[in-house]
Amino acid sequence: MAFKNTGKTFVEPKVAIHQIRIPITSSSIKSLEKECADLIRGTKEKNLKVKGPVRMPTKTWRMTMRKSSPCGKSSKTWDRFQMKISKRLIHLHSPSQTVKQITCISIKPGTEIEVTITDA
Secondary structure, three states: OOOEEOOOOEEOOOOOOEEEEEEEEEOOHHHHHHHHHHHHHHHHHOOOEEEEEEEEEEEEEEEEEEOOOOOOOOOOOEEEEEEEEEEEEEEEEEOHHHHHHHOOOOOOOOEEEOOEEEEO
């Protein structure tokens, strides 16, 4: 560390604290909650300010498709599919180097994590 000599005491340089927003999305709620718990456990080990996970509304994508019949003389039948996307939001107040250490966890396929860093 670099210290500044002021004559009597040594003063450490200030590290820029950033406001970090981490949205996590997944179609599987179990994997989503596991990733949130891993991130929060990592931040609490580093003694950082953390808010969340904030549960955002679940998006439901519905798709209706017509089944095809082999000869075209049968009744009209339909297939209905749906996919639910869950989202959690975590807010941190920390230096950007610390966030790199926290977010280097293994992520399951199907889970997306984005990191947005802004000045506090």
